[in-house]
Amino acid sequence: LDASNAGAALRALDVTDRVRGGTLRVRGSTSGAGPQAVIEGGVVMDDYTIVDAPALARILNAMSVTGLAELLSGEGISFGNLTGSFHKQGDKLRLWDMRTAGGALGLTLEGDINLAKDTARLNGTIVPVYGVNRILGQIPLLGDLLSGGPGQGLFAATWTVEGPLADPAVSVNPLALLTPGFLRNLFFGGGGGAPGERAPVIIPEMENQR
Secondary structure, eight states: OEESOHHHHHHHTTSOSOEESOEEEEEEEESSOSTTOEEEEEEEEEEEEEOSOHHHHHHHHHTTOHHHHHHHTTTOEEEEEEEEEEEEETTEEEEEEEEEEOSSEEEEEEEEEETTTTEEEEEEEEEESHHHHHHHHTSTTHHHHHHTSTTOOSSOEEEEEEEETTSOEEEEEHHHHTSOHHHHHHHHTTSSSOTTOOOOOOOGGGGGGO
């Protein structure tokens, strides 16, 4: 699937109406046919905006990042790039190694969605003011020590979303919010997801995008 307007494509496919603009590339493969056949692949989305996302707004409010939460109900929050992997079988969708970042926010995400029941159990890491954290992380030697390495944020929080997609329960770990990246890696295993998750699916056509 290739779409020059990611938001319109996702609305047309009845996936979500929270995305505006952007470009979308999805590549998958299956070994069978029928509604229960396994489909596994990767996704890349660029230059898109998220609007009116209640779960994300609750996460930001829990972190007292009210300015960004208010943006969601207005013009939205812009992201430059998203990459990730998926595994779908019937109504069960598993996401892992999902990462996206913009000038104001960085997010990781993984977990399971039940498309028939519209329920989910998702978790990840959120890095507010991603641009500032990234600049601090680029300070030679000291930056890597503070941020935990290239691509990490200086400060972050781990989050969990569980329940009906329309009104899920949201929790945020406030300890991670105050912990420099290298300590977060020590205590949380280097990320916001559960240990033992699968490696990302790399599709040759998309490898240069990741």
